[in-house]
Amino acid sequence: MPRTARVLTAGLVATATVLPLAGCGVLGIGGSTADLQIYSARHYDLEGAFKDFQDETGISVEFISGNDAELLQRIKAEGTDGEADVYMTVDAGNLWNAGKEGVLRPLDSTTLTEAVPADLRDSGNQWYGLAMRARTTMYNPDAVKPTDFDATNTYAGLTDPKWKDRLCMRDSTSAYTQSLVASLIDLDGRDQALATVKGWVANGVDIKSNDVELLKAIDAGQCDVGITNHYYLARELEKKADLKVKPFWASQSGAGTHVNISGAGVVRSSDNPAQAQQLIEWLATKGQSAFVDGNHEYPVNESVKPEPVIAGFGEFTRMPLSAEAYGSQNAEAVKVLSEAGYK
């Protein structure tokens, strides 16, 4: 009896060993053979930009996309065995957290310091913002005039009773909502931010689970005003030119419009840090347009022009970005949202 069970166990072990190999054979995978490996939490089609880089420099690039928090855990768990050279993610809070977790290595690059404004990169040079999105008020021009908005603090202004039952916003699980509230906490203090969120809730804010849905709701007249990322509007306008939605640049007489960034850093355990740095430098300079235009984002490099559709939205003043605030206040923002009864 033990013999047969032993044979069986041996069989299992053998299967377990052979399977990955067989799997690789079948699936055509080995380890990555590219020069650079990127873990990216950006889901937009990144291939174009990376291909340009490859054509220009001869450095090959491969990437996998995933969720930010999971990818970060993966880098940590893989430790020195990890293949990742570059960690690329959305949201300054995530970048700040990656820096804090110690998975990134500081770079020494004057190219980057010159290309990326100071508030859009890590003071310790661990990560650099590469693309910028604005989260601002969107309105249906049939129902709202730009002068209806509070130009000083537009976000808090939406608590005014005149917006009752006219608001649409994103759900509290969205990182966009969380970082907006985090920036409000940083700017106005926790009490004021809580009052603002409570005011939205008191105005019967209608919660949508994605920005496109939200824009369609404004277009359809289901709500008059909402807050979304600017590029979703650009994208929807490309599909439907007569979309009845216009952007209003928030808080232009005050602190400016809330922005957030996508950015990247070189992973500490990278075995090819020089070329990884080269990629980030390229993305911040020559590759800016290739990197941001596909998704209608704003370049962080002030010498690069935004693409035409969003250029048509007009210029705006942005709220200075504090990654540390976005990151460290994010948990607080989640609490404020739930305290206010914001779903």
Next chain:
Amino acid sequence: MSTWPSTRSSTRARFVGTGRPWWSATVVVIALVVSVPVLSVLAAAVASVGSPAWPGDLGEMLLTTVLLLAGVGVGTALLGVGLAWLVTAYDFPGRRAFSWLLVLPLAMPAYVLGFLFLSTFGAAGGPARASRDVFGGSAFVELLAGRLGAPVVLSLTLYPYVFLLSRAAFRGQGQATWDAARMLGATPWRAFRQVLLPLARPALAGGLAVVMMETLTDFATVQYFGVRTVSVGVYLTWKGSFDFASAAQLSVLVLVFAVMVLAGERILRGGARYDSRGGGQRPPAAPHVLTGASRWWAFAAAASVLAAGFLLPVVQLLWWAVSATLADSSSLSTGRFATNLTNSAVMAALAAVACVGLALLVTHGVRVTGGRLARGAAQLTTFGYAVPGAVIGIGVLVSFAAVDGWLEALGVPGGTGLVVTGSVLGILASYVVRFLAPAYQAVDASFATISASVTNSAFSLGASPMRVLRRVHLPLSRSGIAVALVLVAVDAVKELPLVLLLRPFGFTTLSVWVYELANENFWEQAALPALLIVALAIVPVWFLVRQVRLAEPHQQVTS
């Protein structure tokens, strides 16, 4: 009557059974390996009791979870049991086709149906526009795009589990008992309540347990509809506070829910046994032929569920796919389709074979040792199903990293290296952790129909445990094995969080592809890969249907 006591025995013997140490060890080793990732999550949860960053509305989340479970439970029970009874007991146009067509929604991932629902009932969708134009807005349509959407979508995609099991329970004995009850003067309602429901109880319990687990660990679908369950809390905590430990603690809460669900299953199942020993089987009675309007009502009921859960979504996906292709036909030629399709198919096949193989070993091990040790260990294997997918993924990563560390400490150069994330082994391992439970349950249910005396006879005739497995248990549990293969394969095709987290470079499955596109609201582009998922999942579902059909004429195989 002489039934041999088989569950009671003296303390030591009760623990290890009749002493087949190698088999006990096999079961225990499988159980431990499979539960290590779950345990490592538990360890992370316990390690940081300091300052948990739980969401403030945790109480409300718990309530929401309970309500959602109740809603989906009622929904799947009504659809599953009701439709199963309809196609078993009544003859109406299309009955035979419906009896398998109604299984198809199993192939539709809930997250796909979820976004289809939102785009249909959402602000810009036809029904919403129409209702606004006509009535100035309909609360019901808005409700479908909101809170009500989650239970409706989950019920529509999960009811086939209940449907399949209930149908098997009704066939053979449903009609006869129903007739008997009616002849004794019971109203149809009373006959249904007092005779049919009890009959379907074990099937209902088994099916609902699966449904509850899926609902409990779902994130994508509930998040679409803004329903904040504890699983949403896990993500909120993890991402919002960058605090995996607190998220792990909440996962434990999900696990507690799951344990309650399993306990509920035991209670719901009651004293009923699947073990149909000796009892002669009755041929399935002829269905009652419906006439007049009622036959079309029956048709409408079955057709509307099929339409809502499968046909209309497929048509919508097709429509999007065509318009996306017309807009940009270059996407068709990228060769990604073939690669991603192959990846999904091969992963599903590997996962199905691995899970069912292990499930078979575990079930057989429990049977031949009969000890509590093996039985307890077997229970451990089901926990992976009860923890949100991404959390299991982290568990697998952390455990592999730990093994790697030990190997290196032992002087193995490079340890396991990148064996986890550098190959598909990591994904496969996580699939086994997650999907061993449904495989085990299906195989175990099948083993329950093999009476202990058959096993003991085989031993007394000099067969070794391996030979008993090969010659007796394997052929006799074929139907359960087939069901297990199918369930795992379908789940694996649809699976998202694990493969997203653990995949190696250049490895994309259909579900990841859909996710990447849908996450950025490129739904039209996502339609084609989503259709491929459905198409791929139909393959095993088709096998399942065939299997069930083959099994039906001579349903059970006990002595």
Next chain:
Amino acid sequence: MTDALRIDGVTKSYGDTPAVCDLDLSMPQGEILALIGPSGCGKSTLLRLIAGLERPDSGAVTVGGRVVAGPSWVPPEQRRVGLVFQEHALFPHLRVGDNIRFGLADRPRAEQDARVREVLDLVHLSHVADRYPHELSGGEQQRVALARALAPRPAVVLMDEPFSSLDESLRARVRADTVDVLRATGTTAVLVTHDQTEALAVGDRVGVMREGVIEQLGTPVEVFERPVSRFVASFMGDADFLPASLVEEGLACELGLVTVRRDTAQAEIVLRPHEVSLKLPGPGVHGAPAVVTHVEYHGAFVLHTVRLASGRTVRSWQPHSVRYPVGTEVLVSIVLGIIPSVLVGERTLGASPATSPPTPAAAG
């Protein structure tokens, strides 16, 4: 000659409940032993212990001269012990022939074929070799199960209520066939039953079990006619108990003098219905007066229940031609030549407290 089966001081408990207590048993080659007792008496546990489906807490089991449990452990599949179950437990996915062949895996093919034919002939079922179990009747299934168990020539065959799933009409026939086959092959067999008629009819010896011990082990005649205890007396067939007391000539009960023994003052006598005679009152007819209270027609015999003057009732078998209506006044006596057992407390007077010694097997 080594015993086919030996059990030495075997004990097995489930938690605090002892199922088998320090039990000894030995069976010579070719013996058929019927084990009988109420449910929970430990008879099935004993069978499981012999088969190797349970491990004894202490003691040893020896099969065919080889110790299989105790100091060493042999798993069921290596014990050469055949098993036949109540529900037959045929492999539903295998044809009859392959069911039987299952236990012959280690023999050459030709030998397998020959043996399959041989045992099927033995049970008169050669024509069903290619059928599936579900195509057979209950009686045929039972015979196939026996053939399958016999095929590998086991040292002992264990049968757990093998006939109880059969119809009453079929049962006696199958039972007789089974015994014939066991005798013809000289098989040592343990048959567990709860039917006393079956135990008496089949067993060379009958073991009456109660609370984990064999209370009496002896020939069918011994356990029926000379039960060692009130339990055995009442379990092995119908029995009425009448108090007896010391009179001048010996012990007497309401029906008269029972025995000349005078070694106890208070006792009860055991009366089986066939030992009680009923007569209509008349000249020269003696007996204790009684009234018929109940009559049951059993075909060949008629069971009468009568109430004595003391209010106690006794039962009596009468040939089918004799049938006293309820209310008939009769005279009751003990059938001539019968010496009833005498109980003092729970045990029979004169019986050794232990079981009676094993007698050599009657069959060969």
